[in-house]
Amino acid sequence: MKDELTQDQRSANLKGMGSSRKRVEDVRFTQGKGRYVDDIKLDGMLFGDFVRSPYAHARVTSINTEAAMAIPGVVAVLTAKDLEPLGLHWMPTLAGDKQMVLADGKVLFQGQEVAYVIANDRYAAADGVEAVEVEYEELPVIVNPFEALKSNVVLREDLEGQTEGAHGPRKHHNHIFTWEQGDKEGTEKVLEEADVVAEEMVYYHRTHPCPLETCGCVASMDKVTGKLTLYGTFQAPHAIRTVVSLISGIAEHNIRVVSPDIGGGFGNKVGAYAGYVCSVVASIVTGKPVKWVEDRMENLMTTAFAxxxxxxGKIAATKEGKITGLWCHTTADHGGFDACADPTKFPAGFMNICTGSYDIPTAYLAVDGVYTNKAPGGVSYRCSFRVTEAAYFIERMIEVLAIELNMDAAELRRINFIKSDQFPYQSALGWEYDSGDYHRAWDQALNAVGYKELREEQAQRIEDFKAGKTRKLIGIGLTHFTEIVGAGPVKNCDILGLGMFDSCEIRIHPTGSAIARLGTISQGQGHATTFAQIIASEIGLPADDITLEEGDTDTAPYGLGTYGSRSTPVAGAATAMAARKIRAKAQMIAAYLLEVHDDDVEWDVDRFSVKGAPERFKTMKEIAFAAYNQAIPGLEPGLEAVSYYDPPNMTYPFGAYICVMEIDVDTGEHEIRSFYALDDCGTRINPMIIDGQVHGGCTEGYAIAMGQEIAYDEMGNCKSATLMDFFLPTAWETPTYTTDFAVTPSPHHPIGAKGVGESPNVGSVPCFSNAVHDAFRPFGLVQSHMPHDHWRIWKIAKDLGLHS
Ligand code: MCN
Ligand code: CUM
Known part of the structure; x- marks a missing residue:
């Protein structure tokens, strides 16, 4: 049989890896046909709503539900007293702490859940919430972690007298843990002996992922079958199923968790919230489905912050600029409960990647977790488990050191980059970086933006400014970041004891199309598009003929979900491995059909052909049909495979970002003149989707660096709980980005891919911030805290004496 198409044409028809295939999910989203939690409507469904604390710290002296119960439509009101007999008035957090589901004697942050009203409709539930009478006795409020560690006020009375926490000794009643990494004495010695030491306090303020869709769920207990179905905005549906089973005692096979379409997660939907527990209890009690969906204020005030x-920080170097040591002590404000979402052994996430892209021989990191009267959560918002904080820290410290050395910050970076021949590279704080070529990426970036000319322009501008010819300064923001994504491996990464592998199951249908199911869940990342591309390239069926399904625990293989940019590094690897199992069986089938030995056929894009006789072949489509319909000696019928993949290491994507910013000294306003983002995420599956991820992540980074903040007053009132106060950029403010790439494949990933989802947030925040600092560097600015809103920039200029 002769084929009309060339190899390249056949390959292009697959729309496999490397193709900017259009997102298949957008057919539904752009027509308003997405199915989100709030679109789920079940017969007889009730609605839940929370009574929340107006105080940040108070004793709850009484709760009277009588008036609420009298409101037509109100079915029940739950308080901690009702949950206590079930052992559900507190729940375990992902960080080994526990958290009140409903206020048990006191409240620890503004907006904390106090009572749960269940009613026939949303409006009756809201009226019920208004009618619940709660008496509070105010207690002293602590919103500053340094004060918390000195205060006599005991925030967590339930832990009083406990000197051990989930992560070791507690030094004070408001202290949670100390986490230490690296060589303390060695680093102190290096600091003492160094030519130059730069020291600075770098604060990365509290912010919030603010997905457009808030958190919510529908719990439906079928009392006849004994089966609980829980629909919800879950980034880790299987983990939720196991945890619900463990804390409710319902057998795991009787629980079905479904994540329908999710309108953005960004880490906000990893943890477990009181709303989930209360809705499940309410459905069990009433025997009816119960829906709970937050409003915007509830989402911003009470769910996982970041x-x-x-x-x-202290950073030591020789006079020539070679870094010799890095020291960091972090005070981490975790709010009222430690509900950070981190792998169990990493209470400060992967903050120990804070040596960044640099070959730093000696380093020490200590992190103290502290309770305050703020909302719990943490480690969310495109962060890769505190890598954003680590990258911001090191990229600020490099700039501070450059000032101290009176050096160009691009050159200082170049001198200290890990060299390409040093990979795999063992960092001083314990990681093995898999691969990278930082020097090449850096040169590519500097050339692309015309770095030398930009510095000349900037120098001219400073002269003009000093001569009174202009009131605008130019800032050139530089960042080279190294990410760490793809948790596992299981041996050192688990969440609540659940090992962090991931999975994929592929079934090929007789006519040569397929369905694949994964343990992850897309929240906008386009998994249905990209994972089909991996399969297409691996087994030679068109991506358009492959359906992808995620998020239903009754059908998907067990997996740990989507966060920490782990889907491609882990589930993507499982997908390739499952596809390869299918290809291995297909090879045997092809050999049988072609009447040759297994070793005498070879893979060619979408078929196996006889070695040396390419005109004799069987396409994957033909093989699939034979797998089901032809008796093949020694082989079972069917063509499907599953892979559970435990990665040997994480992947280390990296990037070089450069921002050029104009700043008006008199108004504090800024304009992003250009933003260049080079990302290296190894093998690229879908360049268009990667671009989309970079645009989105940079826009979030822009928001964080330039204005977004969850702010509290000294009474613990959250001052930024609406989108009037919390800066979310619209198309108007969003800068234009130039994206670029390099490809350094991961040596241990089956297709060489690294994650990319969080990279642009990790890289862009220091880049924007460094641009602001760089503009004022000639006038003596060393460090100023984010967010750099107009007022704060104006204040920098004023404090430097730049206003007449
Ligand atoms: N990709 C690719 N080639 C690569 C790496 C990734 O084509 N070498 C594609 C992937 O196949 C996938 C997308 O890029 O379609 C992101 O992949 P990955 O980096 O593996 O990240 P995850 O899929 O695990 O997504 C999680 C990550 C995180 S942790 C946050 S937070 C975040 C982010 O993704 N939340 C998002 N991006 C988001 N994008 C949207 N639209 N919505 C969110 O909630
Ligand atoms: Cu850290 S935000 Mo993402 O991991 O879902």
């Missing part, structure tokens, strides 16, 4: 890290 950052809030005070990072004290």
């Amino acid at each position: 950052r809030d890290y005070w990072m004290q």
